[in-house]
Amino acid sequence: MNHQTANWNESSGSNIRVAYAGTEFKDVIAAGLNEGFKIEYNSSIDQLNDYLGEQSILSVPDIMLVEVDAEGQWIKLVEEVKKSFLLNGLIIVLLSSRADKTLKQKAIKLKVHDFYTAPFTISDLRERLNFLVKFKLIKPKLLELSKVVDTTYKMPAGKRLIDLVISGGMLLFLSPVMLVVAILIKLDSKGPVFYKSKRVGTGYKVFDFYKFRSMRTDADQLLAKLSAENNQYAAEGGEKTAAFVKIKNDPRITKLGNFLRNSSLDELPQLYNILRGDMSVVGNRPLPIYEAEMLTSNEWSMRFLGPAGLTGLWQISKRGKEDMSERERKKLDNFYAQKYSVWLDLKIIVGTVPALFQKEKV
Known part of the structure; x- marks a missing residue:
């Protein structure tokens, strides 16, 4: 091209x-x-x-x-x-x-x-x-990018209200489920219940991102080796390092972790991120710093000028499918950043329910 x-x-x-x-x-x-x-x-x-x-x-x-x-x-x-x-x-x-x-x-x-x-x-x-x-x-420092972006994103009051209602209600309603998951993680493998990492969201803002731990405790140390050998997006990247990392049949995932990921139960702690205002229910997925640093070009930085979210167009479109290319995912992110609205958010939320039960092999 x-x-x-x-x-x-x-x-x-x-x-x-x-x-x-x-x-x-x-x-x-x-x-x-x-x-x-x-x-x-x-x-x-x-x-x-x-x-x-x-x-x-x-x-x-x-x-x-x-x-x-x-x-x-x-x-x-x-x-x-x-x-x-x-x-x-x-x-x-x-x-x-x-x-x-x-x-x-x-x-x-x-x-x-x-x-x-x-x-x-x-x-x-x-x-x-x-x-x-x-x-x-x-x-x-990537933290400084949030101070120099040409366009800033301000969360609309209606969208923030929907986030507070959904995240607060779900945290209250699902607290027994989250307790059971936490106990199972402790019984399944050694390590902490929660996984915390730095993620880059709206306007390159860096925040602490929470998930239930679904991987071995040495998962981050193994990432460099696996991303070079088995990254879903690397095949299309050619000479360039792929911006996104998605490991096929990831060996770092625990037995319980496979179930948590396929059911999306590992994502539940992000409701706390939504409650705090780090991200929204619907938006572009906040990225690890090493991925965000690959998307600083004028063509792809657009995705950071919209809200970061728990679910979005990528999740309901081709999540877990082998034919999801890196460029397709970037284009979906850019489209949402430019076109997001309450009605689009509601459509994505409705479409997320069946997407939760897609069997993800990558």
């Missing part, structure tokens, strides 16, 4: 300093990043290392663009950069000539900003570098 770079994004890339290492993609990079980027070319990782060692706080580059070498020198380089007081703010993007899940897995563990596998679209890379500079370098 041909990717069109937004005009405002082109202007934001003026004089971005890039330290490049490698020769295989040098001509492509030189042709595609010839405007708005000041690139220092190095033929090898050793040469790049020497170049970085000569920099001061005033001359350090914004981006380190590195070709993955067969000997694995890139791994040591990234590790050293991460440890350096002067260089640890560098944006790190890797380019690989071969599709290798092991390489991507290592890159994820090293927490690089992106990983591209040939063939990749140079306009797509250019836009990604611009956005990484804007949101990673200039505004490195």
Whole structure:
């Protein structure tokens, strides 16, 4: 698919300093990043290392663009950069000539900003570098994004009233069920009853998100490996890291967890989030920080300009189906952010009831 770079994004890339290492993609990079980027070319990782060692706080580059070498020198380089007081703010993007899940897995563990596998679209890379500079370098903390978004979302009084009535009523009515679930979780496996994680909602606001625990206690540590090997959305992502992570036949889920997920009972603690005002009954799902950071482009940040919710268009459309592509899910989120209304919310709430009983294998 041909990717069109937004005009405002082109202007934001003026004089971005890039330290490049490698020769295989040098001509492509030189042709595609010839405007708005000041690139220092190095033929090898050793040469790049020497170049970085000569920099001061005033001359350090914004981006380190590195070709993955067969000997694995890139791994040591990234590790050293991460440890350096002067260089640890560098944006790190890797380019690989071969599709290798092991390489991507290592890159994820090293927490690089992106990983591209040939063939990749140079306009797509250019836009990604611009956005990484804007949101990673200039505004490195995701918490600050909520202060600079162009459009803010204010919860309509009617929608908030519906949220309070539904969440308050359901918490009261379902409290015996929640107590039973909590006891079963304790009996089923070791670990806490509730799972708490940081999620990004409306306007990039970060909040504590609650669920009944349905996974092993080491689930977060296993995510990097599984997302590189078995992510539902990765197949369509091609050279780019997929924004969403959905593991097929997730081995981290406990026996009881499968039942809790298929029945959606694991979602009940989010009624507390709704009561607090972190999210709404209907909206776009609040995302983990690592997913939200992938959706900072002008095309997809729209989904954060609408309410975050417990249920939404994605849940009632194709939840758990193999043919739900990453782009389809993004488009559903954008549509809701632009078109949400009380009547659409009511339609989604009615459609959520049968969706609760869909058997989800992903």
